[in-house]
Amino acid sequence: MASIDIKGVKKVYQGNVTAIHGIDLAIGDGELVVLVGPSGCGKSTLLRMIAGLETITEGTIAIDSAVVNSREPAERDIAMVFQNYALYPHMSVRQNLEYGLKNRGTPRAEIDSRVAEAARMLEIEPFLERKPRQLSGGQRQRVAMGRAIVRQPKAFLFDEPLSNLDAKLRGQMRVEIRRLQHRLKTTSVYVTHDQLEAMTLADRLVVMNGGRIEQVGKPTEVYDRPASLFVAGFIGSPPMNLIPLEALKNIVGSAVLKDLPTETDLIGVRPDRMQTGEGEGFVLTGTVDLIEPVGGESHLYLHVEEIAAPLVMVMPGRPDLSEGAVVPIRLPLDALHPFSTRTGLRTD
Amino acid sequence: MDTKRTVFPARGLPYLLVAPQLLITLIFFIWPAGQAVKSSFEAEDPFGLSTRFVGMQHYLRLFSEPAYLASIGRTAVFALAVSIISMGFALILAVAVNRLVRSASAYSTLLLWPYAVSPVVAGILWWFIFNSTTGILPFALEQIRIRWNHQLNGTQAMILIIIAASWKQVSYNFLFFLAGLQSVPQSLNEAAAIDGAGPVKRFWTIVFPLLSPTTFFLLIVNLNYTMFDTFGIVDATTGGGPNQATNTLVYKVYTDGYIGLNLGSSSAQSVILMAFVIALTVIQFRYVERRVQY
Amino acid sequence: MVENRPFLAVLTHLVLLAGVVIVAFPVYIALVAATHGPTALTSGAMPLLPGGELFANVMQVLTENRRGVAPFWLMAWNSLWMAVIITLGKIAISIISAFAIVYFRFPGRVLAFWLIFITLMLPVEVRIIPTFKVVADLGLLNSYAGLTIPLIASATATFLFRQFFMTIPDELMEAARVDGAGPLKFFRDILLPLSRTNIAALCVILFIYGWMQYLWPLLVTIDPNYYTLMMGVKRMAAVSDADPQWNIIMAAVLLAMLPPILIVVFMQRLFVKGLVETEK
Numbered sequence: 001m002a003s004i005d006i007k008g009v010k011k012v013y014q015g016n017v018t019a020i021h022g023i024d025l026a027i028g029d030g031e032l033v034v035l036v037g038p039s040g041c042g043k044s045t046l047l048r049m050i051a052g053l054e055t056i057t058e059g060t061i062a063i064d065s066a067v068v069n070s071r072e073p074a075e076r077d078i079a080m081v082f083q084n085y086a087l088y089p090h091m092s093v094r095q096n097l098e099y100g101l102k103n104r105g106t107p108r109a110e111i112d113s114r115v116a117e118a119a120r121m122l123e124i125e126p127f128l129e130r131k132p133r134q135l136s137g138g139q140r141q142r143v144a145m146g147r148a149i150v151r152q153p154k155a156f157l158f159d160e161p162l163s164n165l166d167a168k169l170r171g172q173m174r175v176e177i178r179r180l181q182h183r184l185k186t187t188s189v190y191v192t193h194d195q196l197e198a199m200t201l202a203d204r205l206v207v208m209n210g211g212r213i214e215q216v217g218k219p220t221e222v223y224d225r226p227a228s229l230f231v232a233g234f235i236g237s238p239p240m241n242l243i244p245l246e247a248l249k250n251i252v253g254s255a256v257l258k259d260l261p262t263e264t265d266l267i268g269v270r271p272d273r274m275q276t277g278e279g280e281g282f283v284l285t286g287t288v289d290l291i292e293p294v295g296g297e298s299h300l301y302l303h304v305e306e307i308a309a310p311l312v313m314v315m316p317g318r319p320d321l322s323e324g325a326v327v328p329i330r331l332p333l334d335a336l337h338p339f340s341t342r343t344g345l346r347t348d
Numbered sequence: 349m350d351t352k353r354t355v356f357p358a359r360g361l362p363y364l365l366v367a368p369q370l371l372i373t374l375i376f377f378i379w380p381a382g383q384a385v386k387s388s389f390e391a392e393d394p395f396g397l398s399t400r401f402v403g404m405q406h407y408l409r410l411f412s413e414p415a416y417l418a419s420i421g422r423t424a425v426f427a428l429a430v431s432i433i434s435m436g437f438a439l440i441l442a443v444a445v446n447r448l449v450r451s452a453s454a455y456s457t458l459l460l461w462p463y464a465v466s467p468v469v470a471g472i473l474w475w476f477i478f479n480s481t482t483g484i485l486p487f488a489l490e491q492i493r494i495r496w497n498h499q500l501n502g503t504q505a506m507i508l509i510i511i512a513a514s515w516k517q518v519s520y521n522f523l524f525f526l527a528g529l530q531s532v533p534q535s536l537n538e539a540a541a542i543d544g545a546g547p548v549k550r551f552w553t554i555v556f557p558l559l560s561p562t563t564f565f566l567l568i569v570n571l572n573y574t575m576f577d578t579f580g581i582v583d584a585t586t587g588g589g590p591n592q593a594t595n596t597l598v599y600k601v602y603t604d605g606y607i608g609l610n611l612g613s614s615s616a617q618s619v620i621l622m623a624f625v626i627a628l629t630v631i632q633f634r635y636v637e638r639r640v641q642y
Numbered sequence: 643m644v645e646n647r648p649f650l651a652v653l654t655h656l657v658l659l660a661g662v663v664i665v666a667f668p669v670y671i672a673l674v675a676a677t678h679g680p681t682a683l684t685s686g687a688m689p690l691l692p693g694g695e696l697f698a699n700v701m702q703v704l705t706e707n708r709r710g711v712a713p714f715w716l717m718a719w720n721s722l723w724m725a726v727i728i729t730l731g732k733i734a735i736s737i738i739s740a741f742a743i744v745y746f747r748f749p750g751r752v753l754a755f756w757l758i759f760i761t762l763m764l765p766v767e768v769r770i771i772p773t774f775k776v777v778a779d780l781g782l783l784n785s786y787a788g789l790t791i792p793l794i795a796s797a798t799a800t801f802l803f804r805q806f807f808m809t810i811p812d813e814l815m816e817a818a819r820v821d822g823a824g825p826l827k828f829f830r831d832i833l834l835p836l837s838r839t840n841i842a843a844l845c846v847i848l849f850i851y852g853w854m855q856y857l858w859p860l861l862v863t864i865d866p867n868y869y870t871l872m873m874g875v876k877r878m879a880a881v882s883d884a885d886p887q888w889n890i891i892m893a894a895v896l897l898a899m900l901p902p903i904l905i906v907v908f909m910q911r912l913f914v915k916g917l918v919e920t921e922k
Contacts, residue, residue, distance in 0.1 A: 048354075052819075052820075074823070074824075080820045084813055088832055103821055103823055351744055354815065356745055356746055356825040361742075363750075365741055365746075366754045369738075370754060373758060373760070376776060376792035380769045380772035381764050383772035441658065444654045456910070460906055463913075464850050464903045465903070466872055467854070468856040468875075469872070473669065476671070476879075484671060487687055519665075523914060580876075584879065598767045606774070606861065611771060618768045618769055622769070629762050629763045
């Protein structure tokens with residue numbers, strides 16, 4: 001187990017394409033950090049640089065306080081779980097688990113006990129002698145995890161390990177990964193483009209965009225106080241409503257909004273913080289365009305005069321409203337997030 | 349020219365890995381080819397003691413030599429005849445096998461094995477059959493008043509090597525036509541049938557056009573085969589005779605150079621053939637790129 | 643099939659039977675010839691059904707030493723060696739050069755690829771004399787090395803392996819690296835086992851290719867002890883004009899063509915795969 005220190009890391013590909021623009025990130029011992037962002041944001045590149053599969057153009061990466069820039073992946077004492085699992089197709093599950101240990105000259109008895117333990121932990125004992133192609137997607141995923149676990153490395157690196165699974169299995173495995181990581185307390189870096197996965201797994205969330213870090217923090221912190229418009233739009237589903245300040249002022253009067261920081265021209269509100277009915281905060285009048293019942297909750301698409309884009313609101317259960325109804329919508333004061341369009345950042 | 353996304357750190361190892369292949373290529377392919385080009389521009393004195401540069405002389409002489417021009421013509425006749433006969437025959441057989449379900453693989457086996465017969469053995473087999481004194485076919489032809497003697501009759505000698513070369517190539521063409529036919533979607537055939545096209549019409553309007561990439565590919569391969577791989581057939585049946593009637597370009601390189609020791613002319617002939625293979629290879633590879641999309 | 647017309651089904655089988663008969667005809671005639679005594683074959687009116695002398699003729703081929711050629715078993719041994727060395731040699735040097743070209747980036751890589759590609763355009767038939775000279779200068783005439791090494795460079799096998807390696811997911815190599823495998827270990831533990839089917843298919847095609855070689859052995863062997871079967875049967879056939887022993891010659895021809903035919907028949911799946919994939 002170890003900390004991972006990333007200092008001033010840049011990645012420039014041949015042809016002067018910059019994938020990573022200088023990243024500083026300290027990952028603590030035993031921490032599970034999730035790198036999340038849209039495709040092309042540099043999250044996988046950063047992970048692969050930690051693994052040693054991509055060269056580092058500038059800056060340093062240290063694992064357990066030792067700079068590893070010029071070390072081969074095998075010399076970094078990390079284990080990786082790949083999106084397509086990358087199981088060796090011609091080897092049995094057992095041989096897949098053993099391969100990394102054998103290459104390191106681990107004694108036979110030690111190999112056997114580690115494989116047995118990992119197999120028990122992941123409940124893959126019945127398949128140990130099978131070939132990967134005889135396994136289901138979920139079972140392969142477990143084997144890929146097992147291959148990382150038996151190594152007892154300083155860090156686990158996960159590269160979108162659940163995106164090849166169907167939704168139900170993904171949910172199960174997410175819980176399982178979380179549980180395993182808590183139990184093993186191995187420093188982990190986890191890459192995903194799925195914000196829900198990121199939120200539920202992370203000790204700390206690193207939101208990336210365009211080769212830069214947008215925000216680092218606990219998932220709830222990031223959710224409750226997104227540092228930029230990008231994070232506000234990326235984390236949370238349905239995404240945050242963004243209302244132009246001018247439009248809001250026209251509705252509720254400019255007097256009440258005057259002590260906002262300068263530069264503020266957009267106000268964000270999470271769909272689940274909006275409420276119907278009168279009370280504290282601003283009240284707008286909206287027409288219900290569409291109601292999407294999602295099961296336990298309902299998504300309302302509302303049209304408000306003066307505001308071009310429809311507002312989305314999440315209500316518990318099945319509200320007694322029909323399409324076309326006119327409702328008062330309340331935005332609680334503590335649910336408002338001020339942003340600046342020019343800088344793309346939060347202003348308070 | 350792609351590699352993997354990540355590569356192993358390169359030091360000396362990759363050079364060691366390509367070294368055997370490259371050494372053999374350089375020593376036994378590139379260097380001799382270069383020598384052929386060089387000596388095609390040179391003449392040796394009668395004692396082989398010195399050589400001098402003579403420019404295009406060998407080439408000019410070749411193209412004014414009736415024997416060489418005749419050899420080009422003969423090779424063209426031979427190559428086209430073999431390609432058309434063996435491809436036509438193979439296509440008929442492939443279409444027939446493709447209609448079958450249960451017995452298809454048994455027929456395939458019975459049609460594929462001649463691929464494993466070497467050209468020289470194919471030549472011996474057909475020579476035995478057409479041998480003017482003991483062969484079974486001349487005996488049969490005699491009954492219908494045709495005198496067969498390919499040792500005297502140049503046309504008959506040409507027919508003999510065409511038959512032998514076509515016979516051997518049928519398996520190869522059959523295999524690729526069958527693969528091509530099997531990749532024609534069955535739904536197209538069914539759609540055409542619903543549109544009222546009978547089996548013959550369906551073949552010519554639907555299946556055959558879709559086979560055109562395969563046909564073109566096979567045509568190139570067959571030209572290559574008849575030009576270069578039929579040395580054994582010619583050597584075992586006619587030896588280029590009678591009176592040069594079956595002296596194809598490749599066989600002529602061998603007789604002029606290895607037997608006749610006319611180095612300059614043989615080298616010039618080699619270079620001309622190389623140019624031809626290069627052209628065929630370029631056409632084939634351009635076409636393969638399209639085939640990938642198809 | 644779209645329609646079910648009995649007439650078409652019968653026609654299909656008739657066409658195929660005719661095809662099979664035509665294709666088999668020359669070999670059947672050879673078989674008939676090889677099963678009779680010498681007197682049955684002195685004119686074109688040869689018998690059309692097999693006789694009972696096959697075993698005697700085969701024994702004569704195997705035991706008798708004929709003028710101008712090496713003993714049959716020695717030529718068979720030479721052919722076998724030649725085919726095996728060419729097969730293994732081609733596969734070995736092709737798979738490692740494809741490995742280098744796909745899994746490394748090194749200066750000269752593209753040049754190496756093109757040099758290998760060029761061999762496609764230079765068949766031995768078009769460079770007979772200079773290649774012969776190189777082999778002679780290296781002192782390789784009348785040797786297994788001279789028979790095989792010049793034929794071992796192979797662009798098609800290299801391309802086949804290259805294409806196959808490109809279809810192997812990148813992550814497999816990355817996983818192996820994380821698991822502590824260097825290039826050679828990765829090659830031995832992962833790449834080689836995964837290439838098994840391709841190697842087997844190539845073995846079938848290349849063995850047939852090696853067994854069939856005729857022009858090259860003709861050029862580089864003068865010593866009958868290095869004659870191959872293809873040369874031997876050709877020589878036997880050529881001298882038989884004077885002293886026709888067609889029953890013996892055809893028995894020898896049948897024996898010489900049998901090994902690759904058996905391979906095609908019994909390994910048809912690998913054979914088809916090998917033939918189709920090397921032409922991609």
